[in-house]
Structures are given as structure tokens and as C-alpha cells.
Amino acid sequence: EGRPVIEEHLRDAREALVFEAGRAGDAIITRRKGTGTVTATATGRAAHAGNGHPEGVNAIWALACFVDLAQQLTSYDEGCTLNVGRFTGGQVANTVPDRAEALVDLRFTSLAQGQRLIDALGAAAREAERRVPGARVQLGGGLSRAPLERTPASERLRQRYGAAARAEGLGDGEAPLLGGGSDACTTSALGIASIDGLGPRGKGFHTLDEQIEAATLVPRAAALVRLLAAGDAAR
Structure with missing residues (x-):
């Protein structure tokens, strides 16, 4: 359980990117139960x-x-x-x-x-x-x-990441409300703008058939680099 570590080290963070497996169409997760x-x-x-x-x-x-x-x-x-x-x-x-x-x-x-x-x-x-x-x-x-709830700050983060994802040939839509929790729920509860599902696309979650699409590893990493570089340039 990573919650105590997150609460100790990320309390002063402004934004959180969470790399649970990507969904179909690269939909960005902004809401979880x-x-x-x-x-x-x-x-x-x-x-x-x-x-x-x-x-x-x-x-x-x-x-x-x-x-x-x-x-x-x-x-x-x-x-x-x-x-x-x-x-x-x-x-x-x-x-x-x-x-x-x-x-x-x-x-x-x-x-x-x-x-x-x-x-x-x-x-x-x-x-x-x-x-x-x-x-x-x-x-x-x-x-x-706690639930991961969409906020104005997390929506702005989603749009910025979405622009970086599009530039790398990935999708940038928003995922529907998901029933499973993740570390994004913990960061969101701390008031940190959080988005999730930024890892490589996957399927078969929590089963013996769980897997990732290896071809999405590089584009996902490139989208992250592009987002971080844009943030550095803005500062």
C-alpha cells in the first residue's frame, strides 16, 4: 500500500501523473470511484x-x-x-x-x-x-x-497532456468513470491535480492474461517527455 509514502512525499506537489495501464484509444482517466x-x-x-x-x-x-x-x-x-x-x-x-x-x-x-x-x-x-x-x-x-474527481486543474492538466499525446500519434480522449481505485485517488484527495492511465496500453487486468501492447511503450514515453519539456519551456 503506497498511500503513506505518497502522503509523506507528494503533499506539496501541484500535479500528479499516474501510469496505470493505458485504455483503449489512449483515453485519459480523470475520474475513479x-x-x-x-x-x-x-x-x-x-x-x-x-x-x-x-x-x-x-x-x-x-x-x-x-x-x-x-x-x-x-x-x-x-x-x-x-x-x-x-x-x-x-x-x-x-x-x-x-x-x-x-x-x-x-x-x-x-x-x-x-x-x-x-x-x-x-x-x-x-x-x-x-x-x-x-x-x-x-x-x-x-x-x-477517496474517489478521483475531475477538477478544473485536472482538466487543464488533461488538455496539456492530450496535446503532447496527439503530437506522438496517440489518442487524447477522456475515459468514462472507472470503478477501480489507484494512486491517483490518493493524490487527488491531497488536492493535487491528477490524471491517470498514462502507461502503455493494456488489457486483461488482474487476470492471468494481463498484458501490455509493447508498441505503445515508446509513444507513451515520448508523450511524457514532450509534456515535461513544454512545462520547462513555460517556466
Whole structure:
């Protein structure tokens, strides 16, 4: 995680160029969703599923109630998503489980929206406890990366880089809002004008088939040199 290093060394920077893999058409990334991770842990009371069922408090049931409510917070229209990517609990079929855990991924377009999701997850945990008397659902974690948001300063930077990219035969369009976070989210949160996706074109991200287009290495490097040289000339 590079966030502490970035916050220590780039706090006084004016602009940030981030070299995540380039997108189709060399689209320049100016917006990314923020990210968060929440761990939900449900606890209940173990009991024999045959002889002691009434004395048990099923933690998996409580956590399932929470998951159902959490998943309903996704809104494609508002640009926020929640994904329960892992769910574990219990040990054997004939024991009422006393513990279960879920891992929740959050994506949001603004810090305010991200905080609303955190608050809504808290309400979902309380409702799950109400539905399964005796159970507790506790949340850990929270927001991880702020969104990369387009600003007037980052738009000016995009236009300057775009001119350098065009001069090297590259595209200069703007990418749509992306769901994945990057270091550009961290620099943007520090108030630094930031653009992203300036590395060589790639595809298959986060898969065994991930690759770059080698032919774009030199034009991308040349565009960077042209941008930096133009900045030196302006000063």
C-alpha cells in the first residue's frame, strides 16, 4: 500500500501523473470511484441442532440477514455498489453456528456517498440483530481510497497532456468513470491535480492474461517527455 509514502512525499506537489495501464484509444482517466472494505462479524450461541436448537442463536442466519440488506444498497443509477465477496461460518451441520464473517467491498463516487453507505451498513447490522434476537453483528474497516474527481486543474492538466499525446500519434480522449481505485485517488484527495492511465496500453487486468501492447511503450514515453519539456519551456 503506497498511500503513506505518497502522503509523506507528494503533499506539496501541484500535479500528479499516474501510469496505470493505458485504455483503449489512449483515453485519459480523470475520474475513479472511491473504495472501501468492511468486515461484518456475527456472533450467536452454539447449541446442538437436535437436542438444544431452542437455546442456540444462529450467527449465520443473522449475517445472512445483514448481507441481504447490504446488497440492496447497490444503486447503479447513483454509481455506488456493494459486493459481499466472502462469507464464512459454522463448522458442522448439527451445531447451531455461533460465529460467521463476511467481507464487503464498497465503490462510491464521492466521500459523502461513501459515508452514507457506511452509515447504512451500520443500520443493516442493527436490523439484523433485531431479526435474530440474541445475535450481534459488528462491523470493522471502512473507506479506503477517496474517489478521483475531475477538477478544473485536472482538466487543464488533461488538455496539456492530450496535446503532447496527439503530437506522438496517440489518442487524447477522456475515459468514462472507472470503478477501480489507484494512486491517483490518493493524490487527488491531497488536492493535487491528477490524471491517470498514462502507461502503455493494456488489457486483461488482474487476470492471468494481463498484458501490455509493447508498441505503445515508446509513444507513451515520448508523450511524457514532450509534456515535461513544454512545462520547462513555460517556466
